[in-house]
Amino acid sequence: MAILSNVFLHLHPVAVRKSGIRLSFTWCMGGLTFFIFLVEVVTGVLLMFYYRPTVEYAYFDIEGLRAHVTLGLLREMHRWGAHAMVISIWLHMLRVFLTGSYKPPREFNWSIGVILLVLTLLLSFTGYLLPWDQLAMWAITVGSNMARATPLIGHEGPLASFVMIGDVPLVHAGDDARFGLLAGTFVGPNALLRFYVLHCVFIPVVVTVLIAVHFWRIRKDGGISGPL
C-alpha cells in the first residue's frame, strides 16, 4: 500500500484542484491515451515472443497466432488498441485546445504533446506493415511513396535535380528519402526489418521518455489548468 501510493504520488501531487479532475473537463482522454499505451506495450511484448520479422515467417507467424491461440485476443487487442490510441490522442488534443490549456505557462508542454502525436501516428504506421499481408504492404507503399516527392531529397521531388556535385546528380531512387525510410527501393525484407526495429524499440522508447517529460511538465506548470 505504501509502495503503491508512492508510485501514484510520483505521477500526482498529494492534492489536485477539484475542477481539474472533473470528468467533463478533461474527458480523461490524456489518461486513457496513457493507459492504452501501456496496454500496447504489454500486448506488444507478448506478440514479440511469437513474431519473427522476416519475409519467410512474418505472415505465417501472425496466421499461426490467429489459428492456434485460444481466443487470440492478443493481436486483436494490440491492433484495436492502436486505433483507439490514435482516436483518444486526437480527442485529448481537442480538449486541450478547447480549454485553452496550451496558453501560458503550458506552451512547452503542448509542443511536447504535438511531438507525441506525430510519434503515435508513426508508431501506428510502422506497426501496420508487420503482418506482411496485402493490406500492410500496399498501405505502406502508398504512404512511403510520399517520401519520394520530398523537395530536394526525394528523387521525384521538386528541385532534386539541382542537387549535384559538379555534374553528378546526387539524388536517385537508390539514395533518396524514401530509400532511407524503406532501406530499399520498394517495400521488401529490409523495410520489414527496419519498421520492426522502429516499431518495437526506437519509437516506443522515445515516446516513453516524452510521456515522462509530459507528465513532469504538467506538475511543473501547476497541475491541470483552470481559470486563473
Place this chain on the structure above:
Amino acid sequence: MSDLTIINSAMLGEGAIEGIKHVINVMCEPHWFFIISCIGLAVFLIGYRRFTKPSFAIFTLIAFTVFYAVSALDSDFWSIIKKADNVPITIMMYTLGFCLWLGFRQAAINDQNMEEGKPLLEAGSDDKVLVWPDLVYAELIALLLCTVFLIVWAVVLRAPLEQPADPSVAPNPAKAPWYFLGLQELLVYFDPWIAGVLLPGFIVLGLIAIPYIDRNPRGNGYYTFKERKFAISMFMVGFVILWVVLIVFGTFLRGPNWNFYGPYEYWDMHRPAALQNINFSEIFWVRWMGQGMPTEDVAGLPYYIFRELPGIVVLAVYFFIVPFFLRVTVFKKLGDQLGFVRYQLMCQLFLWLVLVPIKMALRWTINFKYIVAITELFLNV
C-alpha cells in the same frame, strides 16, 4: 386491395427508396459532401448555444444513428463499414461528435454565465481534493471501462489478415492506413510533395506554433467560445473539416482508381478515368493570349519558368501581397494584437489552410489542375 395495387405500391416504395438513395449518392459527391460539411460546421458554430442543448444533441444522435443503421441495410454501404479497419472510423465519428458536444455545451454555459455575472463551471478551482483515494478511484474506473471496451472489441471483431504480401499484385484502390486518408484524399488536388510532405509539415509546425501565435490571454483553463472565436473556428476548420471529414470521405467514398463512389454504389472496377485537367499556364497563354505555349528560353529565363510566369506571379501575390491586404482589412484588430512576425506567421499558415479549399473548388468548377506547373522539375503547385 387487389393484387395489382399491392404490387404497385411495393414497386412505388422501392422506387422511392431508390430515389432517396440516389439523392444521397449525389449529395456525397466530393463538392457537395465538402460544402455540406462546411455549412454544417458554420451553422453549428454560429448557433452553438442552441445546438448544444441536450434535447437537440439527443435528437442529432438518434437521427444520425437511424440514418447510419438504415444505410447499413444497403449491401454496398455495409460492405464498406463492416471492414475491420474501417470500424475505428465509426467509433471516431461517435466519440468525436460526443466530445464536440461536451466541449461546446460547457462553452455555451460558461459564456452565458459570464454574461450574467455568474461563476464559471470550472470555478471553485482552488478547492483541492486528495489524490488518494478520490482521483485514483476515478482513474481506476476509467481504466476498467477502457479495458472492458477493448476486450469486447477484440472478442467481437477479428483483426484483419489478407493474402500474404505480393509485390506483383496491387490492390485497387490501394489505401494508406485510415488516419492518413485525409492526406491521400488531398493527392487528388495536390502533388505528393505538397499533400504528402509540405502540408503535413505545416500541420505539425502549425500545431507547435499555436501557443506562441495565439496571445489572447482569455479562455485559459476553461471552456469558452465567445472569447476565442477566431482561434477555435480555425482549429475546427482544420481538424474537423480538413482532417476528419476528408478521412471519412477518403475511406467511405473512394473506390477503384480513387474514383468517387456514392455510399450505395457498387465499386465498379471499369469506370472510365477522370476528365482532362487544365493548368493556369494553358488558360493564360492559349485562352487569354491566343497563342501557343512558350517553348523557347526568353532573356536567359528557361522556357518553363517563362511559361509558368503568370502562375508564379499569382502565387507571389497570394503569399506576399494578400497578407498586407488582409492586415488592413479583416485582420486589422488581430494584426495589431499580434505584432509583425507573429502576424506574418499566422497569415502564412492561414493562407495554406485556405489554399486547400480554393484548389478543391477550382477543380470542381473548371477542372483546374496546377497554378504553377514546372513538370520538368517536379515543381507543381
